[in-house]
Each structure stands twice: as C-alpha cells, then as structure tokens.
Amino acid sequence: MSDLPRPEALFANIDYTPPKADWMDVPVDIKPGRYCYAANPESVKYLDLPNAHKWNPLDDDWGLPANWQEIIFNGLRERLHKYRSFKIFMDICVRCGACADKCHFFIGSGDPKNMPVLRAELLRSVYRGEFTTFGKIMGRFVGGRKLTPDVLKEWWYYFFQCSECRRCSVFCPYGIDTAEVTIIGRELLNLLGLNIDWIATPVANCYRTGNHLGIQPHALIDMIDFFCDDIEDITGIRPEPSFNKKGADILFVTPSGDVFADPGTYTCMGYLMLFEYLKREYGLDVTWSTYASEGGNFGFFTSHETMKRLNSKMYMEADRLGVKWILGGECGHMWRVVHQYMDTLNGPDFQAARMEVPSNPITGTVFKNAASTKMVHIAEFTADLIKHGKLNLDKKRNANIHLTWHDSCNTARGMGLLEEPRFVAKSVVEKFTDMPEGTIREQTFCCGGGAGLNAGENDELRMMGGLPRANAVKYVHEKHGVNMLGCVCAIDRAVLPNSMAYWVPEVSVCGLHELVANALVFPGEKERETDLRGEDLPGMEDE
Ligand code: SF4
Ligand code: SF4
Numbered sequence: 001m002s003d004l005p006r007p008e009a010l011f012a013n014i015d016y017t018p019p020k021a022d023w024m025d026v027p028v029d030i031k032p033g034r035y036c037y038a039a040n041p042e043s044v045k046y047l048d049l050p051n052a053h054k055w056n057p058l059d060d061d062w063g064l065p066a067n068w069q070e071i072i073f074n075g076l077r078e079r080l081h082k083y084r085s086f087k088i089f090m091d092i093c094v095r096c097g098a099c100a101d102k103c104h105f106f107i108g109s110g111d112p113k114n115m116p117v118l119r120a121e122l123l124r125s126v127y128r129g130e131f132t133t134f135g136k137i138m139g140r141f142v143g144g145r146k147l148t149p150d151v152l153k154e155w156w157y158y159f160f161q162c163s164e165c166r167r168c169s170v171f172c173p174y175g176i177d178t179a180e181v182t183i184i185g186r187e188l189l190n191l192l193g194l195n196i197d198w199i200a201t202p203v204a205n206c207y208r209t210g211n212h213l214g215i216q217p218h219a220l221i222d223m224i225d226f227f228c229d230d231i232e233d234i235t236g237i238r239p240e241p242s243f244n245k246k247g248a249d250i251l252f253v254t255p256s257g258d259v260f261a262d263p264g265t266y267t268c269m270g271y272l273m274l275f276e277y278l279k280r281e282y283g284l285d286v287t288w289s290t291y292a293s294e295g296g297n298f299g300f301f302t303s304h305e306t307m308k309r310l311n312s313k314m315y316m317e318a319d320r321l322g323v324k325w326i327l328g329g330e331c332g333h334m335w336r337v338v339h340q341y342m343d344t345l346n347g348p349d350f351q352a353a354r355m356e357v358p359s360n361p362i363t364g365t366v367f368k369n370a371a372s373t374k375m376v377h378i379a380e381f382t383a384d385l386i387k388h389g390k391l392n393l394d395k396k397r398n399a400n401i402h403l404t405w406h407d408s409c410n411t412a413r414g415m416g417l418l419e420e421p422r423f424v425a426k427s428v429v430e431k432f433t434d435m436p437e438g439t440i441r442e443q444t445f446c447c448g449g450g451a452g453l454n455a456g457e458n459d460e461l462r463m464m465g466g467l468p469r470a471n472a473v474k475y476v477h478e479k480h481g482v483n484m485l486g487c488v489c490a491i492d493r494a495v496l497p498n499s500m501a502y503w504v505p506e507v508s509v510c511g512l513h514e515l516v517a518n519a520l521v522f523p524g525e526k527e528r529e530t531d532l533r534g535e536d537l538p539g540m541e542d543e
Contacts, residue, residue: 003033004459007503011467014110023118024125024145028154030057033460034109036160036453039200044193046204047306051193057156062149068192069147073130075191079184080131086184089176090127093120099168099178104446105161108464113158116168116178122155123185156194159185161461163450164301165409170442182451187303195302199452202298206310210293211256217290223259224288227269234534236526239276241288244321248287249361251318254329255296255490258511264493266532267330267511274382274513277520282362282390286327292317295334296490300341301452308345311337315351318374325358326375330511332410332450332489338373339415363388377411379488379512383420386427392521395430397531399538401515402431404473404482406496407444408489418442421488421512428519433480439472447487449495462495463502470503477507485509 004010019026035057044052050071055063065071080087099116101107106114113119121143128135129144138144145151164179189195202212209216215223221243232238242248254271258264278284292314299306318326328334346352355374358367365384367376385391403425411417418441426432439445448466476482485496485507496509518531529540 004463004502007463010460010463014108014464016110018112023112023121024140026113028150028157030153030157031460032058032457034161034458035157035461036196036198036455036458039193039195039197041193043197043200043204044195047200047207049193049195049200049302049306050191053193055194057153062153062194064149064152064192068152071191072147072152072188075188076127076131079187080127083180083184085177085180089120089178089181090124092174093117093124093176094174095121096173098171098173099176102168102171103162104165104167104448104468105163105461105465108448108467109461113154114161119158119162120176120178120181122151122158123181126151152189152192155185156189159189160196160453161465163409163446163448163453163465165446165450166413167409167443167446170413183304186301190303196452196455198455199298199301202452203302203306203310206294206298206313210289210291210313212294212296212298213256213260215256215259215293217293220259220290220293224268224272227259227265227272230532231269231273234530234532235273235522235528237273237276237522237524239272241272241275242286243288243290245285245287246321247323248321249285249324250287250327251292251314251321251323251325252286252288252327252329253292253295253314253317253334255331255334256294257296257490257494258329261494263497263508263510263514263533264490266514267493269532270511270513270515270517271329271378273517273520273522277391277522278362278385280523284362287321287323289317289321295328295331297334297337298452300333300337304341304345307337307341311342311345312351314375318355319351324356325370326355327378327381328375329378330488330490330493330513332408332414332491335377335417336410336414338375343372360384362390377415377417377420377488379411379417379420379424382513382516383423386424391516393428393516393519394521395428395519396539397518397528397537398429398515401429401484402433402480402482403429403484403486403515404433404435404476405440406447406469406473406485406487406492407440408487408492409444409446409450411488412444413442417488421486424512424516425486428515431481433476433482435472435476439468445469445472447489447492447495448499450491454491454495459498463499466495466499467503469496470499473500473507474504477504483507486512486515488512
C-alpha cells in the first residue's frame with residue numbers, strides 16, 4: 001500500500017460535486033490504483049473462454065476482434081431472452097435515486113458512475129439505444145446511446161468497481177438488483193476476453209488443482225499438518241483429520257484462503273480443533289477432500305457457466321465419497337451460489353438429490369433449510385451444538401477481545417445468516433458490541449474487495465470502498481473499546497485486515513471458529529498459555 005495517500009488525504013479528496021457535463025459526455029478515465037490488471041491469456045485459454053489475448057487497460061487499442069460489437073449484441077440478446085430478471089431490470093428502473101448513495105464505492109469515491117443507478121445505466125443505455133424502438137429513433141432523448149469502444153471501456157472499468165454485494169438492491173423499491181446487471185456486464189466482457197487476472201487465474205487454478213490458489217493435494221495435507229503441529233504445541237492435543245475418506249458421514253469444504261494466509265489460518269485451526277473435539281466426544285465422522293479443496297467460487301465473478309462448473313466439484317466429490325451431506329466453512333460467495341443459483345443452474349437430477357437432508361448426528365437437529373442443497377454452514381452447525389450444550393466453552397480465554405460483527409454480504413443478504421454467527425460469537429466472548437443499525441445485518445457494508453476485487457494494484461479503490469465499513473468499526477472502537485472485527489467469509493478475512501490497518505489500525509480481524517477454538521476446553525488438554533495466534537491468554541502474561 002506504499003503508493004496510497006494517507007487516510008486523511010484520501011478522505012479529504014472525496015468530492016461529491018457532480019460534473020457539469022451530462023454523464024454520457026464524461027469520458028472514462030482509467031486511473032491506476034482503481035483497476036485490476038488484465039487477465040493472463042494463458043488462464044483464459046485454460047478455461048476455454050473466448051478471445052484470449054494480451055491487452056492493457058491503459059492502451060488505446062484493447063486488441064478486440066473485428067466483430068466485437070456483433071459478439072456483444074448477440075450476447076446481450078441471448079441474455080435478455082434467458083434471464084427474465086435481467087430483462088425486467090433493463091426496463092423498470094424509474095431513476096428514483098433511492099439506491100444512489102448506498103454503494104460503498106460511491107460513498108468512498110464520490111464518482112457518480114459508482115452510483116448503482118448509473119452503473120446499471122451504463123449497460124441499460126446501450127440496451128435502450130440498440131434494442132428498443134424508442135431508443136433507436138430518439139437516442140439520447142430517451143436515454144439511449146450506441147456501443148462504442150469508449151462505452152465498452154467504461155463498462156469494463158465500472159463493472160470491475162462493483163463487488164456484487166447487493167446492498168443497493170435492499171433500498172430499491174422495485175427490487176432491482178444491480179449486482180445482477182454487473183454479473184451480466186462481466187459475462188459480456190468475458191465474451192471478448194476482457195476479464196481481470198485476479199479472477200481468471202484463480203478460476204484456472206481451480207480447474208487444475210481444485211482450489212483457487214493452485215495448492216496440490218499433497219501440499220494441502222502438508223499445510224494442514226503444520227496447523228496440527230501448532231495446535232499440539234498450544235493445547236497438547238493433536239488433531240488427526242481424515243482426507244478423502246470414502247463412506248464418511250460428512251464432507252467438509254472450505255475456501256482455500258483459510259489454509260493459506262492469516263488470519264484465515266487461525267479459523268482453519270479452529271475447524272480442526274472443533275472436529276477433533278466432536279470426534280473424541282461424540283464420534284463425529286467428517287472428512288476433508290484434497291480434490292474439492294475450495295469452497296469459494298470465482299467462477300461466479302466470471303459467468304453463470306463458470307460458476308456452475310466450479311460449484312459442481314463439491315457435489316461430485318460428495319458423490320464419489322458417498323457422504324450423507326456437506327458441511328461448508330466460513331465463506332461468503334460459496335453460500336450465495338449454493339443458496340441463490342445452484343438449484344436453478346443444475347435442475348432436479350443434480351448429485352445433491354442423492355444425498356440426505358442434513359441432520360446433526362450429535363443433536364439430531366434436521367437442517368430443513370438445506371433440504372435441497374444438502375449443505376450446512378458451519379455457523380449453523382456450531383450454533384446448534386452450543387444450543388444443545390454439546391461444547392465445553394470457557395469465554396474467559398477470549399477476555400481480552402471486545403468483538404464487533406461484520407455481516408458478510410453474501411451470507412447476510414444471500415442466505416439470511418444473521419443470528420447464528422452472533423449467537424456463537426456471544427457464547428465464546430465476554431464483550432460484544434454491534435455496529436450501528438444501517439451498517440449491519442441486511443444493510444451491511446461490503447468489505448470493499450468482494451467479487452474478485454481484492455488485488456494489490458487497486459489498493460486505492462479498495463480503501464475507498466472499505467471506508468463505510470471501517471467508519472462503523474471506528475465508531476464502536478472509539479465509543480466502546482471494540483478491538484476485534486469478526487466475520488464468516490474468507491474474502492473478508494483477506495480484505496479487512498488491510499482496510500483496518502489503513503483506517504482503524506487498533507482493530508484486528510478474525511473468523512468465528514478461531515474464537516470458538518480458543519474457548520473450547522478439551523478433556524485432558526494441557527494448560528493453555530496462548531491463543532491460536534501465539535499471543536498470551538488473559539492472565540498468562542507473566543507466565
Ligand atoms: S432505487 Fe431502483 S428504481 Fe430507483 S434508481 Fe435505483 S435501481 Fe432505479
Ligand atoms: S452491488 Fe454493491 S458494489 Fe455493486 S453497485 Fe450495488 S452496492 Fe455498489
């Protein structure tokens with residue numbers, strides 16, 4: 001983040017004064033720090049996606065095929081026919097402006113084209129100008145325009161400044177979901193090979209090795225083994241996880257970010273400890289897969305087709321292993337895909353149909369909400385265990401933590417997971433304070449790096465987009481002494497540490513199961529002196 005202005009300067013530069021010219025006359029200005037690098041053509045080729053080529057967003061010539069407009073028009077026509085919601089979103093916006101100030105990227109940048117209404121209008125204006133009779137005849141008078149190379153560049157710049165978080169949709173009286181417009185916009189850009197590399201290469205990796213980071217099966221086992229070493233050092237208990245076990249009751253799938261970087265790694269250690277505890281106490285039979293080693297789905301940020309392709313591997317692996325159901329880790333968009341798209345994408349003959357409706361073998365609770373997906377979020381699972389008194393927890397071990405809760409966009413707005421994480425969190429920490437209403441639950445602010453935007457080169461954009469979230473954290477930090485921001489999403493755990501370091505450096509970031517594992521008391525464990533991060537537990541500072 002070395003080239004970033006200091007937070008005060010970035011904040012002072014936010015200018016909400018609209019330009020004097022009509023928005024159609026304001027040319028796109030692609031600014032370093034606000035865009036992600038172009039997709040590596042090798043990754044695009046690997047995925048068998050069209051028009052893989054080398055290009056640079058700062059060049060005039062993007063190396064487009066000669067018939068690029070025809071490709072876009074055909075793609076747009078096909079999607080207007082296929083997705084009725086998209087067609088409706090193109091037709092019914094009355095430009096009331098209720099969504100205008102709800103986007104974190106607009107709040108943090110002041111750029112009018114980051115208003116959800118205008119972001120969608122970038123595409124809607126072309127739909128009007130090229131596909132409707134009124135628009136073809138009346139053009140600008142009815143908000144229509146032609147598709148030009150500059151318009152295409154504008155699409156690319158602003159559809160990759162939308163984290164598809166859906167906050168704006170909560171405020172639209174017509175239920176227009178601008179994230180869906182962005183999704184279609186990105187699909188159209190992908191027809192021309194215009195993805196960003198932070199998305200294309202992880203998706204290609206996922207094809208090759210089963211996870212976004214390209215971790216091969218033996219390396220995954222090694223990484224988890226390191227975590228088991230650390231857990232043994234801290235607790236005296238060594239987890240013995242199972243991998244690829246045929247006939248196990250439950251398959252566990254989590255984002256690969258959790259095995260790769262802090263603080264996700266502590267969450268991963270938390271899963272390992274929870275499963276070991278449940279195995280020893282109640283005989284829980286859960287297995288990890290070294291092939292379906294990714295819950296996240298960057299295909300979702302590319303196209304419906306790639307989303308479907310990446311999602312299917314979890315279910316194919318569950319089928320291969322013959323498990324009863326899938327337990328999913330702390331991820332965001334994995335859950336949005338599972339809850340909002342998967343059933344429609346796959347239809348009734350999907351592998352999920354062959355599994356059982358999930359039930360907790362320890363408490364007997366049947367997760368009827370997962371009757372079609374056969375997949376349960378670990379926050380629901382752990383909440384159920386705690387509710388039934390199945391975990392021995394000592395909150396005092398987290399006494400140095402004053403927690404606030406970041407509702408991850410995809411789990412909050414995409415699946416309604418609002419109470420379970422709070423219930424678990426309040427069961428394992430002594431001090432918990434929510435951020436102000438209007439910034440949490442369904443109205444939660446995005447971390448600023450979702451939908452594939454957590455690259456390094458777009459730091460300025462991410463810090464701008466992270467401002468509203470950070471501002472609410474700063475409020476509870478200054479007013480109540482909050483020092484930890486919890487979340488159940490791997491992208492959040494990757495994005496928020498940088499955002500906090502920039503805006504509220506006194507606050508750290510953690511996952512839910514890190515806190516659970518710190519509080520979990522194993523029979524026969526040694527006296528713990530540190531938490532999973534190796535920091536002294538309260539009262540152990542002088543030991
Ligand atoms: S709130 Fe809905 S109808 Fe109003 S401008 Fe935004 S998208 Fe259009
Ligand atoms: S989906 Fe989120 S990022 Fe995209 S326009 Fe709406 S509020 Fe902004």
